[in-house]
Amino acid sequence: MTKINIHDMLTSYDKKNLTIATVCSHSSLQIFNGAKKEGFKTLGISVGEQKKIYEAFPLGKPDDFFIVEKYKDITKYAEELREKYVIVIPHGSFVEYLGPENFLTLNLPTFGNRKVLLWESDRDKERIWLEGAGLTMPQEIKDPKDIDKPVIVKYYGAKGGKGFFIAKTHDEFLKRVEKNKSYTIQEFVMGTRYYLHYFYSPIQDNAFPLSKGSLQLLSMDRRDETTIDEVQRLGSIQELEELGIHPTFVVTGNIPIVMRESLLPQVFDMGKAVVEKSLDLFGGVIGSFCLETVVTEDLTFKVFEISARIVAGTNPYISGSPYSELIQADLSTGRRISQEIKFAARKKLLEKILT
Ligand code: ATP
Numbered sequence: 001m002t003k004i005n006i007h008d009m010l011t012s013y014d015k016k017n018l019t020i021a022t023v024c025s026h027s028s029l030q031i032f033n034g035a036k037k038e039g040f041k042t043l044g045i046s047v048g049e050q051k052k053i054y055e056a057f058p059l060g061k062p063d064d065f066f067i068v069e070k071y072k073d074i075t076k077y078a079e080e081l082r083e084k085y086v087i088v089i090p091h092g093s094f095v096e097y098l099g100p101e102n103f104l105t106l107n108l109p110t111f112g113n114r115k116v117l118l119w120e121s122d123r124d125k126e127r128i129w130l131e132g133a134g135l136t137m138p139q140e141i142k143d144p145k146d147i148d149k150p151v152i153v154k155y156y157g158a159k160g161g162k163g164f165f166i167a168k169t170h171d172e173f174l175k176r177v178e179k180n181k182s183y184t185i186q187e188f189v190m191g192t193r194y195y196l197h198y199f200y201s202p203i204q205d206n207a208f209p210l211s212k213g214s215l216q217l218l219s220m221d222r223r224d225e226t227t228i229d230e231v232q233r234l235g236s237i238q239e240l241e242e243l244g245i246h247p248t249f250v251v252t253g254n255i256p257i258v259m260r261e262s263l264l265p266q267v268f269d270m271g272k273a274v275v276e277k278s279l280d281l282f283g284g285v286i287g288s289f290c291l292e293t294v295v296t297e298d299l300t301f302k303v304f305e306i307s308a309r310i311v312a313g314t315n316p317y318i319s320g321s322p323y324s325e326l327i328q329a330d331l332s333t334g335r336r337i338s339q340e341i342k343f344a345a346r347k348k349l350l351e352k353i354l355t
Contacts, residue, residue, distance in 0.1 A: 006351055009109050013085045015345045019043050020338060021062075021086045023071065024051050026093035027310050027334065029060030030318050034335030038342050043086060047071060060318075071097035078107040087111060087354065089337055091310050109354040111337060115282040116289075116308040123156070123184050126306060133277035135270055135303045138294075139187040144173045150188040155181045161225060161249030166237075176246070189294040189302045194257060195313045196220050196291045198271045199336050202284055203349045207327070208268050212279065215271050217264070218288075218333050219321035221313035224253040256316045259295075266301060274306065286353050287340065288314070288333050310337065 020035035021043035022028050032042045036059065044054065044062030047070060054061040066081070068074055074081075075098075088094075088110045095103050100121060104114055119125045130137055141151055147170045155163050155178070163181075166188055167173040177183065199216045201207070207214035228247040231237060237247060259267070270291060278285040285308050292305040314333040317324065324331040344350045 004105070004107060004114075004355065006109060006354055009082060009107070010350055010354070012082065013109075015350070017041070017085050018341065018345060019084050019086045020089060020341070021045060021066070021081065021084075022089045022091060023074075023094040023097060024054070024062075024065075025097075026091040027312050027315055028062075028091070029054075029057055030315055030332050030334035031089050031091070031310065031337065032062045032334070033060045033318055034332050035338040037330070037335050038338035040338055040342075043081075043084065045071075045074060072099060072102055074098060075102050075106055081108055087341060089310070089334075090114075092307065092312065095309070109350070111341065111354060112287045112309055113283055113285060114355045116278070116285050119278075119282060120306050120308045123154075129277055129281060130274065130303055130306060132281075133270075133273035135273065135291075136301065137186075138189050138302050138304050141185040141187065144177075144185060145170050147173055147185070150190075151185050152188045153177060153183050153185050155183050161251060164249045165246055186304065189296065189304065191294040191296040191302070193222050194220050194259060194293050194295060194301075195223060195254075195311065196267055196271070196293060197288065197311060197314050197333060198290070199288050199333065199340075200271075200275045200285060201340055201353075202286055203344060203347070203352050204340075208272065210272055210275055212284075215268065215275060216324075216327060216336070217267060217271065218324045218327075218331070218336060219314055219317045220257045220259060220323070221254040221316060222257050223251045223313065224255055225249045226252050251312075254313045254316055256321070258322050263295065263299065263301075270301060270303065287337060310334065 019041040022031050024044040024046040035042045042062040043064050043066055045066045047068055050065040088108050100117055119129050141147055150166055150168050153165050165176045197219045199218050202213040205214050207216045228249055231247045288310045290307040290311040291303050293301045293303050295301055310333050318332050320330050340353055344353050
């Protein structure tokens with residue numbers, strides 16, 4: 001990874017005129033809305049043209065657009081963007097469109113710790129991190145011949161669950177698997193899915209205490225996934241599979257969730273452990289992150305994934321969630337990110353939360 005000198009970049013910045021920028025997609029409406037509430041200028045990076053959709057949502061529209069021919073070109077305009085005192089807020093689509101390598105070497109101050117990408121995008125490293133933190137993950141089945149219960153087969157690099165499939169036997173696996181792709185096989189965990197949205201501040205001590213800084217729980221959601229979540233309207237999965245119709249896991253939306261309160265201590269214990277381990281491994285997961293979990297019938301969590309930045313599941317909560325309302329009225333994850341940047345700029349701590 002090319003060494004990015006955040007200190008040098010920030011030296012030229014007018015800290016009273018920072019601009020919050022992101023790619024116009026994913027959770028950008030929320031990011032711009034939150035930044036505006038905190039008094040920042042906002043810049044929407046868009047391909048080809050100014051997106052008309054933003055005209056429909058004036059409070060989520062960036063003050064200005066920065067039009068590029070293709071997302072990968074953002075790297076070419078880093079200097080121009082630095083002249084606007086831009087701080088980039090990465091989200092899933094931002095990283096995806098730019099490509100991991102360009103993202104890691106992008107010469108722009110970026111919210112969060114970019115090193116985390118290396119740990120979350122590699123399923124083996126992700127397991128070292130999460131299991132090292134004491135979390136329980138779904139069992140991994142190394143040899144397909146050992147499939148003796150329902151499993152989910154995940155292709156590497158598949159986004160939003162695309163192409164994943166369920167198999168209950170080795171034969172079913174052989175029928176469905178695309179042999180030219182790399183995959184991982186996990187136990188299919190039965191239970192209810194909860195996607196937990198945390199915010200870790202290494203520089204503020206006003207929430208759940210950690211060895212350094214503090215942790216908040218801002219919201220949680222459940223993803224709406226087609227076709228698995230609706231398939232039963234047509235018949236049982238078994239019946240449909242016999243007709244060659246297989247359920248898929250493509251995310252189409254997000255549903256708000258409130259969890260039974262007695263599970264909250266476990267939620268904080270998991271969040272704390274994940275942050276503490278990340279501090280040991282790579283200097284910490286800074287800002288928003290999401291644990292993707294299944295709660296089993298004995299009320300324990302199995303964590304199948306971590307997303308280490310703002311997730312689209314926070315979008316139902318632009319004007320606050322049942323949890324963030326207990327921290328501050330009208331607090332979205334997008335707004336919380338801008339608050340952190342504002343606090344850090346005031347206290348001269350930007351280098352602690354930007355990379
Ligand atoms: P993203 O990067 O968008 O989070 P992804 O492509 O990495 O998605 P996962 O989040 O790992 O995919 O899984 C996609 C969906 O598959 C989940 O939202 C969940 O519904 C289901 N799923 C994944 N792992 C398991 C599991 N072990 N047991 C049961 N369901 C699972």
